[in-house]
Amino acid sequence: GKGIAVFTSGGDSQGMNAAVRAVVRMGIYIGCKVYFIREGYQGMVDGGDNIIEANWSSVSCIIHRGGTVIGSARCTDFRERAGRLKAAHNLVSRGITNLVVIGGDGSLTGANLFRQEWSSLLDELLKDQKISADERAKYKSLHIAGMVGSIDNDFCGTDMTIGTDSALHRIIEAIDAIVSTAYSHQRTFIMEVMGRHCGYLALMAALASEADFVFIPEDPCVNNWQEKICHKLIQERSAGQRLNIIIVSEGAIDREGNPITAEKVKQVVVDKLHQDTRITVLGHVQRGGNPSAFDRVLGCRMGAEAVLALMEANDNTEPCVVSLDGNQAVRVPLMECVQRTKAVAQAMADKNWELAVKLRGRS
Numbered sequence: 001g002k003g004i005a006v007f008t009s010g011g012d013s014q015g016m017n018a019a020v021r022a023v024v025r026m027g028i029y030i031g032c033k034v035y036f037i038r039e040g041y042q043g044m045v046d047g048g049d050n051i052i053e054a055n056w057s058s059v060s061c062i063i064h065r066g067g068t069v070i071g072s073a074r075c076t077d078f079r080e081r082a083g084r085l086k087a088a089h090n091l092v093s094r095g096i097t098n099l100v101v102i103g104g105d106g107s108l109t110g111a112n113l114f115r116q117e118w119s120s121l122l123d124e125l126l127k128d129q130k131i132s133a134d135e136r137a138k139y140k141s142l143h144i145a146g147m148v149g150s151i152d153n154d155f156c157g158t159d160m161t162i163g164t165d166s167a168l169h170r171i172i173e174a175i176d177a178i179v180s181t182a183y184s185h186q187r188t189f190i191m192e193v194m195g196r197h198c199g200y201l202a203l204m205a206a207l208a209s210e211a212d213f214v215f216i217p218e219d220p221c222v223n224n225w226q227e228k229i230c231h232k233l234i235q236e237r238s239a240g241q242r243l244n245i246i247i248v249s250e251g252a253i254d255r256e257g258n259p260i261t262a263e264k265v266k267q268v269v270v271d272k273l274h275q276d277t278r279i280t281v282l283g284h285v286q287r288g289g290n291p292s293a294f295d296r297v298l299g300c301r302m303g304a305e306a307v308l309a310l311m312e313a314n315d316n317t318e319p320c321v322v323s324l325d326g327n328q329a330v331r332v333p334l335m336e337c338v339q340r341t342k343a344v345a346q347a348m349a350d351k352n353w354e355l356a357v358k359l360r361g362r363s
């Protein structure tokens, strides 16, 4: 059978294990040899025990676990050709020519580069007598299928990245817990949530928790946000509300591009309204813990589809990302998605928020 390897790269997210499990089981089911690569690209470069064959039971009891059981790492070696040459050798010597990468846009871009270079890497390995002419011919193309694992939901081309739903659940649990104590003391809480430059988690958390105000990077507040927020908080309190919840996305900015921090917001609330105010920064709690049912099923569906995509690939097939489109698992061109995701980052840097939001939407 064909050789497939699966690895997780970049920041972890809940649901990655479900995706790994689905790749292993679907691969074995259709007669492939499936390998784990531990510690992301670093494991691919280092080889040895980092690349091991998986069996049916090696992925038992992982679907309910958060994080990634096969590890993830940032890797500088893979950025150098020498590192990629070692990685190619490690794969060819095990008969692996199919890769499933679960990670963010950086990890997917790396995989695409690797594929483009594959032929010249094999030529060099042949020249150095690391592989035989037979192996050179047999393993001439590398096939790639990606899945996006990230709590941020910041990738263009999929409705939901693997992990976002679980992180949102974690945030909501935390806000619910805060609400009960805020109620007792008539306090205002400012909660900082993750998401890097994407406000999805903050916005959805605000809607689901009945928050009073939310700051997100894609909609920088007009410059009088201080007055607006005070007006809103006074309005809610005079309507009988005992507490206020304000959500600040970690990437929130004002029109000038200056960060809007929880501390800045607190200062305004305390100085102008004299409300008893506390800050809670949720941090990595959001990325930890068990995956939600949605993320488990999403990981399963994506993983199975990724294997099918690899099996159907021929020498001319471009790498794909398996994504969710209106509840369907679909294959979309990897580089198109990566480029659109980069264009969003550029539009945000140019303060063209309308364009950023437009690009994030469906094409």
Ligand code: F6P
Residues within 6 Å of the ligand: 011, 150, 151, 152, 194, 195, 196, 250, 287
């Ligand atoms: O991309 C996921 C994420 O959790 C972001 O929301 C956050 O900005 C970042 O990673 C934190 O990175 P690190 O785990 O390296 O501190």
